[in-house]
Amino acid sequence: MTDKFLEQLRQIIDQQYILTADHDKEPYLTDWRKRYTGKALAIVLPRTSSEIAKIVHLCASNNICIVPQGGHTGFCGGATPDQSGNQIVLNLKRMNSILQIDEANQTITLEAGCILQNIQEAAAAKGFLFPLSLGAEGSCMIGGNLATNAGGTNVLRYGNTRDLCLGLEVVTAKGEIWNGLKGLRKDNTGYDLRDLFVGSEGTLGIITAAVMKLYPLPISQWTTLVAVDDVRSTIALLNLFQKRATSLLTGFEMMTNESLVLTHKHFPQMGNPLKGNPPYTVLIELSDHESEAHVRQLLEDILQDAFESELISDAVIASNLSQANAFWHMREHITLAQAEEGANLKHDITIPLSALDDFMRDTDALIRAKYPGVRIINFGHLGDGNLHYNIAAPQGVAPKEFNRLNEKPIHELVYAQVERFRGSISAEHGVGQLKLEGLRAHKGEVAHELMKSVKRALDPQNLLNPHKVVSI
Template identity: 55%
Template sequence: MTASHAFVDACAGLLGASHVLTDAHDTEPYLVDWRKRYRGSACAVLLPADTEQVAAIVRLARGHRIAIVPQGGNTGLAGGATPDASGAQAVISLKRLNRVRDIDPHNNTITVEAGVVLAELQARAESAQRLFPLRLAAEGSCTIGGNLSTNAGGTGVLRYGNTRELCVGLEVVTAQGEIWDGLRGLRKDNTGYDLRDLFIGAEGTLGIITAAVMKLHPAPVAKVTALTGLASPHAALDFLSMAQHHAAALLTGFELMSEFSMRLVGRHFPQLHYPFGQPHAQTVLLELSDSESDEHARALFERLMEEALEKGIVEDAVVAENLAQSQAFWDLREHIPLAQAEEGLNIKHDIAVPISSIGRFIDETDAIIAKAVPGVRMVTFGHLGDGNLHHNVQAPEGLDAKQFLAEFQTPINELVYDQVHRHRGSISAEHGLGQLKVDEAMHYKSPVEVRLMQSIKAALDPDNLMNPGKVVRWNATPVKENAT
């Protein structure tokens, strides 16, 4: 009997045969990433019911030398939750760990298991008159464990921070199959290394997050949502500074959308109405969240817009008059990736640069790409308030998209990532590295940074069985210092 067969049989005894999937029809949804860019194979897909079962699986995997790939809602965009093609790895789906363990209104925290869907967490917070502010397009299917493992961003980072900033405690199964209970719910705990932050964003390469204590916030009394038309990303930066001056912490959303992004949405989703009579080079979706009143929020917004229009920073603006219109504005933003998919295959970049560099980055990089591939169409949108830009490249009109990707994806990636590096940015802002960008990360990070990451991996997962091949390149060979 092979090691993988022995492992699968042992897991069936542990979990019950119905929670160990090996039939191709049953395992298929777990072996393909959301974008269908990566397709792997696995000796089994395992569905544990609780943290103790996850820990027992890890101990079995270690004993049989089976690599394991943790998976949440399988909505990732970098292939981080997809096994390799060997068929020797096992997928551990956390979707049965879906309980809300506790809501503490006085501590403003909620304790949830890793398989809780983000929308469910939001709803449970709302039932306690609280806000959980993480907002993502995939919130109906992504899970909090996956959000933490990739340190997901979303539209509220400007005010509330990434998922890391929303977490105060973790429960983790280590690579040795031990359970670390860090579910303390403390804002202050200055007792050594911050293990919580080490596991967040590690994409399951150091251990498996099984539960978390997440921060809640007071639910806003009122929201004001508006769309504004501007002449350039430079004007959008000026508008951001002005909005932050006027609104401070009330500014909870500031999304930048290029003209072509809006045209794509209009082409493929004509029911979504762009409210301006003429196109603008850039459109900003702005949202204020107020704890006082709707009148207070609107008065503040009116003062902001009066100054922005008077100074010529904003060309036009329209304010949502009700919740339906507010949602319609957000639908324009959220449908950009869907419109891209309808238009055809494209080259995606989830990058971050210092906020002050965004205008220069767009001008310079768009010009470089246009020179290299005449006729390309730039789909530029993102969270301007935190420097996260989705800088995507659509094939020239009439050119076969598959041919475009085959010929130009690698050189365009190099052009964009070189520009990101020159502006001291990051090649992955909120999607993680997974297997998509691991080699590029090893290239653009300094040797010191790479060695530190490899050392952490070697210390916590010396057998390299936790999601190998993702985030950091390391082959379980002990890391040695250079001779001096």
């Protein structure tokens, strides 16, 4: 059967884009965190939506499941095949064309395999901003961003990937192509199919193209680092900036001292310019279409108010673009520093801002009491309540062994606290296979059954990315 299937596959797509040798398949089979490794019958690299539609038809008739894959930078194993060896990985990296930049409509239409950074640069060349920005933007692809509804550093002003999307092209589990690439900001004609597929992690359909919003490039941009003593003051500082700067506030990132100490350990050039290693360092960015002087003065005035209100104890304003980038690199390298330190227990969670102080204080205390010496590497997009609340083994303790013994109880403790404070167990990384087991309890029986009903209706064969997000 395998040989017959591969021969039929070669009639759809050229042999050079069907990888079956072990050494060719290997880069596609392990997730970014090296947590999950699977097997695949083949890695298939299509170039068009029509090819994908034919591949879906062929897989359906042979009962072979499909794992859609983009840049393979996800944290939850959502684009990694299982161990059966009876799945194909459908990697969309060859579908990387920017189809249109509509300047009048302020939209960009592109294929799912476009790398995020390339989209940003193409938009900038036309005088526009594509605001989605992630640490992995040099390798992640827009199809994966849409499939997981990625967040990033500009959510505060521009929203998640879902908020930037105006239309999709999707290959369904029946091998049909839905073309919804209209680029309309208003289309009130029944169920919103776009929102159904965004965030579904390839379990309901394969996103092949999209129409995304563009914005005028900001003329001025100012970035600052400030020192804050506690979470309550950090939230008050956010409220102050939201009140005074309103839509000019584009970034508000919180980093604990422990997270920056770890970053400096592995990247010595990234020392915190604030004096005294404050308990919390907040990175704030304002951008606007007014003059540089206007935005700089507004930033200075707000910081002055924050000093007078004793919300902050120190501040450094970037004097040029290079220094501003250095501030952002320090924030973005926390994840890389964790990878250098060894495997850690990640929690991508959202907590209501009003409960954030209580959550962090109570959860920190519970973790430290039960696991003495543990390191809590906590940082995140505080403006939208998204924390990357990660647990690293104590100094001198082997990370893999610590995680093997303690992963389940630590996850249970953190997620119980998330439920207690009415948060979410996944803010921007998705569910994948990592959080599959706990999703039913988190969503509740009614919501979980509704999700299963949608999956059964759109993919009755369970052909697309099975055992991710929801199992049927």
